[in-house]
Amino acid sequence: MSPINQNYGFATKAIHAGSAADAVTGAVIPAISLSTTFAQSAPAVPLGVYEYSRSDNPNRNNLETCIAALENGKHCLATSSGSASTALILHSLTKGDHVISIGDVYGGTHRYFTKVANTHGVETSFTNDLFNEFDSLVRPETRLVWIETPSNPTLSVTDIAKVAELVKAVRATGQVIHLVVDNTFLSPYISNPLTLGADIVVHSATKYINGHSDVVLGLIIVNSDELAAKFRFLQNAIGCIPSPFDSWLAHRGVKTLHLRVERASTSALKIARALEKNDKVISVNYPGLESHANHKVTLTQHRNGLGGGMISFRLKGGVAAVNAFSSAAKIFTLAESLGGIESLLEVPAQMTHAGIPQEAREASGVYDDLVRLSVGIEDADDLLKDVEQALDIATAL
Numbered sequence: 001m002s003p004i005n006q007n008y009g010f011a012t013k014a015i016h017a018g019s020a021a022d023a024v025t026g027a028v029i030p031a032i033s034l035s036t037t038f039a040q041s042a043p044a045v046p047l048g049v050y051e052y053s054r055s056d057n058p059n060r061n062n063l064e065t066c067i068a069a070l071e072n073g074k075h076c077l078a079t080s081s082g083s084a085s086t087a088l089i090l091h092s093l094t095k096g097d098h099v100i101s102i103g104d105v106y107g108g109t110h111r112y113f114t115k116v117a118n119t120h121g122v123e124t125s126f127t128n129d130l131f132n133e134f135d136s137l138v139r140p141e142t143r144l145v146w147i148e149t150p151s152n153p154t155l156s157v158t159d160i161a162k163v164a165e166l167v168k169a170v171r172a173t174g175q176v177i178h179l180v181v182d183n184t185f186l187s188p189y190i191s192n193p194l195t196l197g198a199d200i201v202v203h204s205a206t207k208y209i210n211g212h213s214d215v216v217l218g219l220i221i222v223n224s225d226e227l228a229a230k231f232r233f234l235q236n237a238i239g240c241i242p243s244p245f246d247s248w249l250a251h252r253g254v255k256t257l258h259l260r261v262e263r264a265s266t267s268a269l270k271i272a273r274a275l276e277k278n279d280k281v282i283s284v285n286y287p288g289l290e291s292h293a294n295h296k297v298t299l300t301q302h303r304n305g306l307g308g309g310m311i312s313f314r315l316k317g318g319v320a321a322v323n324a325f326s327s328a329a330k331i332f333t334l335a336e337s338l339g340g341i342e343s344l345l346e347v348p349a350q351m352t353h354a355g356i357p358q359e360a361r362e363a364s365g366v367y368d369d370l371v372r373l374s375v376g377i378e379d380a381d382d383l384l385k386d387v388e389q390a391l392d393i394a395t396a397l
């Protein structure tokens, strides 16, 4: 582990935290440590700090050191996927415990709450109006409040500090309750929820942190020593660990996170502004636009008011237009996922959110004519032209 000055800026930390030159070979980039076991000099006296690779591994450890620094957190655990991070945290609860979450939480998280955690006796209440319904939803058994901002795919922004106040007020009565923020959509470059009062931050590093659409990996970041010890114990017991190679790739990926997210946000703002002016478009959801309902929160909560790389918009002409748009785009690839260097587009009603009944879907703004864009880091003008030519084709039907 390399000690890193917490006063360094984001980019310096991204490049140097957890990246000390190898003490033996001088290698500037850490080698991939594939060994599953580590030699001991006497029984139970390891030569170094490692014993067995499920418990800890140098590459995983380097990545964790880097991410903890970037999230302004004390501890980080890297897991086998974002979903494994969710499962691990839910495993720390026991029968009878209760969770409060939001109606438009990530589909896989919703599935874990409603199809897995409930079978172990952990119940989740969902709300589309957290601030007004919190008091009526919170119980003596409530252990977690689980939120995501911006939401997917409608990109509504939640004031994290305000939610943290609600949770802290309950904790002040002596109740054990923690606020979890899934920070996947913004990445630690744009937002640091721990600084805003969250207790646990989770990421699907599959998205912006790795950033190259070639690793599935999850992260958990906390300040509490107690929570970290609990999660580490569970991770070792369950075995939901990332491979050394995936840890190494994600660590390499995160070193350019600031450049990628800055570029994606700048291009996304340009595209969102053009969409807003385009008469083929019904409405645009993008936190960086002045017209966004929570633009004020975006300005205070996001680094430099950056809106991130995700946009969604409604297109005139219904499903036929949306399908034509999807096939007409040449640079934006029609695919699920987000946060990679390449631009992607998807149709939530037919793809990521197809499992939600139409009425519930539309209640949270996911209409059949909604398109979601993950803006990559290609040339902004090429991306803009691609969107505009695809809109012309789609609405000429």
Ligand SMILES: *Cc1c(COP(=O)(O)O)cnc(C)c1O
Pocket (backbone or CB within 6 Å): 081, 082, 083, 084, 106, 108, 109, 148, 152, 182, 184, 185, 203, 204, 205, 206, 207, 216, 217, 218
């Ligand atoms: C993708 C995603 C997850 C799940 O992560 P995996 O790495 O795919 O398991 C969780 N939350 C959000 C917001 C995501 O986008």
